[in-house]
Amino acid sequence: MKKNASLIKKAINTIKSKGEVAVIPYICCWDPDLETTEAILWELAEVEPACIELGFPFSDPVADGPTIQKAIVRALEHQPTFEAYFDFISRLNQKGFPHPIVCMTYYNIIYRFGLGNTVEHALKSGLAGFIIPDLPIEEAQPWIKANQNSGLATIFLATPTSSKERIQKIVKHTKGFLYYVSITGITGARDSLPEDLAYRLKTTKNLCGSNLPLAVGFGISKREQIKLLSPYTDAFIIGSAIVKIIEEKGKNSPKEIKTFLKNLKNL
Amino acid sequence: MKVPNRRGYFGKFGGRFVPETLIPLLYDLEKAYLKVKKDPSFWKEWQYLLKEYAGRPTPLYYAQNLSSYFGRKIKIYLKREDLLHTGAHKINNTIGQVLLAKRMGKNRIIAETGAGQHGVATATACALLGLKCVVYMGAKDTERQKLNVFRMKLLGAEVVPVYSGTQTLKDAINEALRDWVTNVSSTLYVIGSVVGPHPYPMVVRDFQSIIGIEIKKQILKKEGRLPDLVLACVGGGSNAMGTFYPFRQDLQVRLIGVEAAGVGLHTDHHSATLAVGEPGVLHGMLTYLLQDKVGQIKGAHSIAPGLDYPGVGPEHAYFKDSGRAEYVSVTDEEALEAFQLLSEKEGIIPALESAHAIAYLIKIAKDLPKDTIVVITLSGRGDKDVSSVREYIEGN
Numbered sequence A: 001m002k003k004n005a006s007l008i009k010k011a012i013n014t015i016k017s018k019g020e021v022a023v024i025p026y027i028c029c030w031d032p033d034l035e036t037t038e039a040i041l042w043e044l045a046e047v048e049p050a051c052i053e054l055g056f057p058f059s060d061p062v063a064d065g066p067t068i069q070k071a072i073v074r075a076l077e078h079q080p081t082f083e084a085y086f087d088f089i090s091r092l093n094q095k096g097f098p099h100p101i102v103c104m105t106y107y108n109i110i111y112r113f114g115l116g117n118t119v120e121h122a123l124k125s126g127l128a129g130f131i132i133p134d135l136p137i138e139e140a141q142p143w144i145k146a147n148q149n150s151g152l153a154t155i156f157l158a159t160p161t162s163s164k165e166r167i168q169k170i171v172k173h174t175k176g177f178l179y180y181v182s183i184t185g186i187t188g189a190r191d192s193l194p195e196d197l198a199y200r201l202k203t204t205k206n207l208c209g210s211n212l213p214l215a216v217g218f219g220i221s222k223r224e225q226i227k228l229l230s231p232y233t234d235a236f237i238i239g240s241a242i243v244k245i246i247e248e249k250g251k252n253s254p255k256e257i258k259t260f261l262k263n264l265k266n267l
Numbered sequence B: 001m002k003v004p005n006r007r008g009y010f011g012k013f014g015g016r017f018v019p020e021t022l023i024p025l026l027y028d029l030e031k032a033y034l035k036v037k038k039d040p041s042f043w044k045e046w047q048y049l050l051k052e053y054a055g056r057p058t059p060l061y062y063a064q065n066l067s068s069y070f071g072r073k074i075k076i077y078l079k080r081e082d083l084l085h086t087g088a089h090k091i092n093n094t095i096g097q098v099l100l101a102k103r104m105g106k107n108r109i110i111a112e113t114g115a116g117q118h119g120v121a122t123a124t125a126c127a128l129l130g131l132k133c134v135v136y137m138g139a140k141d142t143e144r145q146k147l148n149v150f151r152m153k154l155l156g157a158e159v160v161p162v163y164s165g166t167q168t169l170k171d172a173i174n175e176a177l178r179d180w181v182t183n184v185s186s187t188l189y190v191i192g193s194v195v196g197p198h199p200y201p202m203v204v205r206d207f208q209s210i211i212g213i214e215i216k217k218q219i220l221k222k223e224g225r226l227p228d229l230v231l232a233c234v235g236g237g238s239n240a241m242g243t244f245y246p247f248r249q250d251l252q253v254r255l256i257g258v259e260a261a262g263v264g265l266h267t268d269h270h271s272a273t274l275a276v277g278e279p280g281v282l283h284g285m286l287t288y289l290l291q292d293k294v295g296q297i298k299g300a301h302s303i304a305p306g307l308d309y310p311g312v313g314p315e316h317a318y319f320k321d322s323g324r325a326e327y328v329s330v331t332d333e334e335a336l337e338a339f340q341l342l343s344e345k346e347g348i349i350p351a352l353e354s355a356h357a358i359a360y361l362i363k364i365a366k367d368l369p370k371d372t373i374v375v376i377t378l379s380g381r382g383d384k385d386v387s388s389v390r391e392y393i394e395g396n
């Protein structure tokens, strides 16, 4: 099946209809090396994620906290190219990787590779879409245009500082799912989330309508958080908590990550 | 055409490439700035402080010894930003932005600093105006510039060393942006040059334009005409843009920005963004950057810590492409020679940054026609550089 925005939506719906929690794990490609990345991906496949966010490292990740910054430093030691990233996605898909993968990276990487070139490579390799945290809708016209007929997920972010009017605009351009940032802040696991988050998710979900799934990310690492917020969101993005395991266990992290996510999903 | 346009673009450069969390803040800042821009009471307060506290207007000094050193009939004027309080042009901007923060009801200021000059100027403005100040500084820079760290602390600021990335200025900016994303409601980010997302390049340019406005008045009084050549060093580009902007429509005036060629443009150790960089997106702006094929940002180098930045203000990128200004570069060695020359000939020890502008004049002086009038912005004084220059000279 073609990997694209609608596949992500379908996956989320399937998981939800089974009464399970839809998770979207994040890892950074090449952290700590490409072999381990692949091993982690196959373990992740077994927890039936809605999709997987596979980061392409950028030297100046302003939206990321210390945990993911360190992962990016580990990944950059391999001096990865964007071509190699797409080759890797191609190989995974040729081997029958069953879940959609979206690329999370910063705009300069895409700008440098060329917008049209990026879309072309994504389609060829079977990547399902992109999350670009430093590309707000104000600057996204060229990117949206490049994706006019691509079917790729153009995933934009909404945050606690986004007004209702802004979220409505953002939703219009978003495909795949809307990424709701739980806090005003950077990525990183947190013990507590803002008290009004459930309310914010509820209103944001309304603005998404029935066609666009809502996923919440930043700071999610605990079962209690998921239990509390499950009624208000379609999916949970889990990044730093997983990356922390890679930081600690390196090559031995794949199995451990699977166990962690299974526990998290098991409410 | 007026730049920037409503979307913050100077031609194809600029914009606001930042996380969504910050976008509403940038709109607030823009709105607040456009409001005070029309408010005479704001500018009165700013002018009062720059005059009585910081020492404006600064002299436009006719450097007779330097002029005759070149043995030709050229006249060199120095715009003495080095005489300002805290020793550089940075204070023009920090007093402006901190006043703006007060009007916006913010009680906490954050800033980045490389060498420490902008950090000191921000800490100073915050001490004066009673706001809390946190300065992010690359861990390598806190080591290299211990005295400025101490200065900021004396002024009541908190200095946070940044250990990520290359541990220099660009990472300090990243960390300041991360702080701002986290503390959106209480805090204003006071950026130190004509860089960053819209509206910063415009705001900083406007505050620094006092340099060029004064030059124009002063030179007309002294010479009865505009200069032929105006030179300034370019790091992020604030002293140069402040100098150039009021001359942008005086097409007979040649504007030359001087970047740091470091060890040489053929190496990886320089900061000549406009000379050899390529367009890309960093720190919220689309501009020329030092980057590799993939788009990873490269470390920059210069003997002048304030020039050590892999990006440049988008309006300079626009001036370069439109041809309104020329951009050249000089090496560490050439800057050092100029540093010594100005000290010996005029009794003025310039900042190493400013010495770059002098160094380019040395290179071209012999080709300048008779009666050429040159203005060089001396962006800062060299006290901060004396010990590193000594190490360099004694080390060689």
Ligand SMILES: Cc1ncc(COP(=O)(O)O)c(C=O)c1O
Pocket (backbone or CB within 6 Å): B087, B088, B089, B114, B115, B117, B118, B192, B193, B194, B233, B234, B235, B236, B237, B238, B239, B240, B305, B306, B307, B351, B353, B354, B379, B380, B381
């Ligand atoms: C004395 C001096 N000149 C120049 C600069 C470079 O900054 P800009 O290019 O923004 O003027 C600095 C920066 O710290 C400085 O301290």
